[in-house]
Amino acid sequence: MRKPLPTTELLNELLSYDENSGELLWRMRTGDFARQSGWSQRTLGSWNAKYAGKVAGKRLRHGYVGVSILGVCYFAHRIIWKMITGFEPDHIDHADGQTNNNRFSNLHDVSAAENQKNRKRSANNKSGTTGVHWCRTTKSWVAKITIGRRAKMIGRFTARSEAVAARLAAQKEHGFHENHGRASA
Numbered sequence: 001m002r003k004p005l006p007t008t009e010l011l012n013e014l015l016s017y018d019e020n021s022g023e024l025l026w027r028m029r030t031g032d033f034a035r036q037s038g039w040s041q042r043t044l045g046s047w048n049a050k051y052a053g054k055v056a057g058k059r060l061r062h063g064y065v066g067v068s069i070l071g072v073c074y075f076a077h078r079i080i081w082k083m084i085t086g087f088e089p090d091h092i093d094h095a096d097g098q099t100n101n102n103r104f105s106n107l108h109d110v111s112a113a114e115n116q117k118n119r120k121r122s123a124n125n126k127s128g129t130t131g132v133h134w135c136r137t138t139k140s141w142v143a144k145i146t147i148g149r150r151a152k153m154i155g156r157f158t159a160r161s162e163a164v165a166a167r168l169a170a171q172k173e174h175g176f177h178e179n180h181g182r183a184s185a
Contacts, residue, residue, distance in 0.1 A: 004088065006069055011083050014069060015056055022102035024067055024076055028052040037070075063099035077102050081109060091115040113148055127160065131167045134160075143167040147174055 005011070013033070015024045029052070034044040057067035057076050065076035080102050081089040089109040096106055119130070127133050127141075135142045135156070141163035143154035154170050157163040 003072060003074070005074060005078060005082050008082055008086050011069075011079055015067075015079065015083065017080055017083055017104075019104060022080075022104075022106070024056040024065075024079060024102075026051045026054055026056045059100055065100055065102060077107055080104060081107055085109075116146075127164075129164045129167055131170075132160070132163045143170070145170045145174065 014027055014029070016027055017024055028048050029039075029044055031041070031044070033039070034041060039047070057065045060066045066073045067076050067079060068074075069079075075092075077092045077094065078089055081087075081092055081104075084104055087109075091110050091112050091114075093108045093110045093115050094101060094106055095108055098106070122130070131145050131154075132141060132143050134140075138156060140156040140158060141160050142156055143163040143166045145152050145154055145167065152170075154166045155163070157166065
């Protein structure tokens with residue numbers, strides 16, 4: 001279960017959003033914040049000197065940007081969505097597939113199933129196409145697709161190109177994003 005985001009009010013008190021860069025920036029923290037959080041004026045001044053106006057967060061292992069708020073790490077794209085819309089997103093899809101491109105125009109609140117339709121190709125993929133693999137026992141190329149958690153066999157083919165064409169046609173038929181299966185960055 002995903003941890004709930006802080007309130008929109010707290011997010012907007014602590015952070016500002018740069019629409020051009022898609023980055024979150026730390027806001028200057030005030031005496032009110034110091035009183036509520038138990039910070040001394042010295043700690044507050046030191047924090048503001050070091051962080052206020054600077055980019056919040058860092059790039060995480062899978063390319064997403066993480067921001068630590070009051071000791072809890074959240075994905076920047078989820079924070080941005082809530083700051084702008086006021087609502088906590090279900091799943092955020094980065095339309096261009098770039099996990100660190102957090103411009104609002106690149107972010108879309110989607111279901112888990114819809115989010116899977118814009119996945120990168122697995123690093124373990126050897127055929128070059130998602131959903132296509134070589135089967136040693138039948139000595140054929142196999143094309144499959146998963147729709148709503150159910151794997152569906154598209155077919156077995158003697159030529160890799162036929163399997164790829166069948167898989168791409170199935171992706172189009174089932175509304176997959178045009179970027180689905182692109183090479184991992």
